[in-house]
Amino acid sequence: MTSQANALKNPAHHSHRVKIAIIGGGSLHCATFMQSVIQQPEVLRGCQITLMDIDEESLDLIYTLGTKLFQQNGVEVELKKTTSQEEAIENANFVLTTFRTGGLQSRVIDEKLPLRHNLLGNDTIGAGGFFHALRNAPVIAGIAAEIEKLAPKAFLLNYTSPSNITTEAISHYSGIRVIGLQDNTFAKIATIAQYTGAQFEPPEHLHARKVGLSNANWTTAIWSEGEDVLAQVIQWCEKFIQHKPEMTVENYPYILLATLATRYNAIPSYYMHYYYFPEIVLEYQQKQSQTPTESLLAQLPRMIQSYKQEAQKKHPASIQLPEVPGELGPDDFALSIIRSILNDTGEEWVLNVPNKGSLNFLADDRVVELPCRVDARGATPLTQEDGGLSIDQKGLIAALAEYEGAAARVALWGNRQEAIKALAANPLVWSYSKAEKIYDELAHAHKKFLPQRLFK
Numbered sequence: 001m002t003s004q005a006n007a008l009k010n011p012a013h014h015s016h017r018v019k020i021a022i023i024g025g026g027s028l029h030c031a032t033f034m035q036s037v038i039q040q041p042e043v044l045r046g047c048q049i050t051l052m053d054i055d056e057e058s059l060d061l062i063y064t065l066g067t068k069l070f071q072q073n074g075v076e077v078e079l080k081k082t083t084s085q086e087e088a089i090e091n092a093n094f095v096l097t098t099f100r101t102g103g104l105q106s107r108v109i110d111e112k113l114p115l116r117h118n119l120l121g122n123d124t125i126g127a128g129g130f131f132h133a134l135r136n137a138p139v140i141a142g143i144a145a146e147i148e149k150l151a152p153k154a155f156l157l158n159y160t161s162p163s164n165i166t167t168e169a170i171s172h173y174s175g176i177r178v179i180g181l182q183d184n185t186f187a188k189i190a191t192i193a194q195y196t197g198a199q200f201e202p203p204e205h206l207h208a209r210k211v212g213l214s215n216a217n218w219t220t221a222i223w224s225e226g227e228d229v230l231a232q233v234i235q236w237c238e239k240f241i242q243h244k245p246e247m248t249v250e251n252y253p254y255i256l257l258a259t260l261a262t263r264y265n266a267i268p269s270y271y272m273h274y275y276y277f278p279e280i281v282l283e284y285q286q287k288q289s290q291t292p293t294e295s296l297l298a299q300l301p302r303m304i305q306s307y308k309q310e311a312q313k314k315h316p317a318s319i320q321l322p323e324v325p326g327e328l329g330p331d332d333f334a335l336s337i338i339r340s341i342l343n344d345t346g347e348e349w350v351l352n353v354p355n356k357g358s359l360n361f362l363a364d365d366r367v368v369e370l371p372c373r374v375d376a377r378g379a380t381p382l383t384q385e386d387g388g389l390s391i392d393q394k395g396l397i398a399a400l401a402e403y404e405g406a407a408a409r410v411a412l413w414g415n416r417q418e419a420i421k422a423l424a425a426n427p428l429v430w431s432y433s434k435a436e437k438i439y440d441e442l443a444h445a446h447k448k449f450l451p452q453r454l455f456k
Contacts, residue, residue, distance in 0.1 A: 018047040018342065021088040023143060024099030025051025025081065026058030028303065034066040035318055036332040041075045043339045048078040052088035059083065065311040072315050085143065090150040094338055097143060098159040101135040102449045104293055109445045111291035117438050119429060120278060121285055124162045125215055125271055126428035130407055131442045133165035135449045137411035140166050144174040155341060155378060157181055157334055164214035167352045168367040168408040179379045180352025181334055182214045182369060210350045211359060211387030212397045213404065214369045216275070219267035220388035237261040252284050264393065275396060275427060340374035348372070351379045360385050361394045366401045399427055415456050
């Protein structure tokens with residue numbers, strides 16, 4: 001039995017009462033985190049979870065739903081709520097951040113406005129992702145300052161997008177312990193394995209060598225019981241492409257990603273097709289009648305009503321959110337990282353942390369996404385050298401890494417001119433004149449949520 005399997009079965013052993021603060025605790029995704037706690041009740045037995053949000057109505061909804069679910073499932077976790085960030089953070093052992101400055105309406109702007117300039121629309125990468133970082137990074141910096149003052153030994157687990165730039169900003173801004181959580185690599189690799197029909201061992205037996213940056217990385221090996229089974233996935237991709245599937249608005253990302261896998265003999269992360277096939281992605285984005293967030297906003301009233309109906313019941317049912325690209329929050333992955341730290345398991349997880357020499361082609365202080373050993377000390381990146389990447393793959397990642405470093409600095413301290421320079425270095429913009437035009441338009445659209453220095 002693996003250490004991961006042991007950790008799942010053994011009761012949690014905490015030397016003191018553990019407090020977990022969730023900033024953005026009114027998010028619907030927090031209900032998903034509650035579900036994870038219910039499914040693994042031993043992990044946080046005797047702990048306290050404090051939900052914090054400035055939206056009292058959403059906060060009350062998630063708190064009520066979570067309290068009832070914990071009670072009816074016999075979960076021995078105390079759930080609290082507050083609108084005070086300081087109260088939530090004080091004496092916390094873990095602080096989870098999951099919020100969106102400007103809300104979903106700002107995300108729609110990030111998706112739509114770049115298209116007017118023939119630039120790709122997205123709130124995680126490109127010009128939209130840059131402005132998402134400008135809105136969120138200063139807020140994250142404020143949270144980091146509160147952690148330094150009120151809970152200096154706490155771990156900050158950051159889900160706030162874009163995770164690459166916001167985690168980079170925190171790692172430069174303060175001395176707190178920060179770990180960026182982007183997605184659950186093991187679950188995704190397991191899904192790919194099932195999709196291809198390959199007979200792999202259960203997910204806890206899979207180890208992926210995933211190297212690069214958040215939203216810009218390659219999986220160059222998948223070990224199952226000591227054997228690299230990546231070739232089986234690549235073979236499936238080759239067969240898929242040979243059948244020449246018709247490209248549609250719904251499936252084009254998967255066709256492009258499968259194509260990249262066959263060309264580079266590695267599994268690209270989602271969004272890699274934006275960098276390698278930008279003209280195709282732009283064509284399909286411009287064909288869509290709605291952006292992903294507009295589709296989500298259309299579903300949201302029904303989803304919220306379902307939550308409210310369940311919260312009013314004496315015994316609410318479990319609710320799972322639909323998967324929405326680019327919309328992440330605390331889930332079983334976050335709980336797994338907390339468990340690994342609390343129980344000092346030394347498990348291997350793919351996380352976003354400062355490089356510290358793990359990838360030999362990037363600066364030590366860049367935030368990278370790669371396998372880490374997770375124990376009571378936190379997340380220690382495992383040395384990958386070049387990660388099995390070719391020089392051209394490393395070239396794109398290196399350019400992105402330096403852009404992200406520049407974006408993080410601008411988000412915290414920069415002015416308009418410095419911001420335009422940083423945006424011009426984004427591989428999906430790559431033009432000062434385009435950067436200047438779209439910067440002013442997006443800055444005006446997001447004016448309410450940006451520091452005044454970014455207009456000077």
